[in-house]
Amino acid sequence: MVKNSFISVISQKKKEENTGSVEFQVFSFTTKIRKLTSHLELHKKDSSSQRGLRKILGKRQRLLAYLSKKSRGRYKELIGELNIRERKTR
Numbered sequence: 001m002v003k004n005s006f007i008s009v010i011s012q013k014k015k016e017e018n019t020g021s022v023e024f025q026v027f028s029f030t031t032k033i034r035k036l037t038s039h040l041e042l043h044k045k046d047s048s049s050q051r052g053l054r055k056i057l058g059k060r061q062r063l064l065a066y067l068s069k070k071s072r073g074r075y076k077e078l079i080g081e082l083n084i085r086e087r088k089t090r
Contacts, residue, residue: 032056
């Protein structure tokens, strides 16, 4: 598996304070997504990992939609920190 050189953006202190926050959950999902993506680059036919990736992507998308509705500033800041593309709204 290719090592992922993703450096955590959220500080260790912030992680210890509130692990249930939306920002932390999105951060942890993003880390899992990047690991699974690098795994799937090597193992293209691993369908169970593909399914897991799709499930995690959906969870992260729902959390980001929630954060976007509740606090647009926090949403923009989080997307900027994690280098995630902004979701198109309908």
